[in-house]
Amino acid sequence: MKKVLVICSANSCRSIVAEGLINHYLAGKWQGFSAGLQSSSIHPYSHKVLEELGIDTSQMKSESIAEYWHREDLDLIITVCDSAARRCPNFFHPIKRVHIPFPDPINYRARSEEEGLKTFRDMRDKMKIEIVDWLRNL
Secondary structure, three states: OEEEEEEEOOOOOHHHHHHHHHHHHOOOOEEEEEEEOOOOOOOHHHHHHHHOOOOOOOOOOOOEHHHOOOOOOOOEEEEOOHHHHHHOOOOOOOOEEEEOOOOOHHHOOOOOHHHHHHHHHHHHHHHHHHHHHHHHOO
């Protein structure tokens, strides 16, 4: 099974959602992990939009990229924000990197919870196409 690390600036929404989608839809083919340039806390909407698809988020946690630097079993790194693409340090061994950017749903100024959740759902659904389907076809 191949392993992919999804990196974002804070590991609170984009990378977390991508990890959940990869592990749900590509189980047995890809194993997803996520990390941030620094760890944070997982945004509640990230949990909610994954749980809407039947994805268990109870074991998910925000992690720092430092926890992955020495791993030699990673096959691919995907950065999902421009900051992570620019500031991601080199790992101790060469790993293929791909940048698939998504706007930060936290930066969207929602007037209601439903509007905020819609922004997270839109990101999640776009990730299913741009990340999950892409990995499925590698």
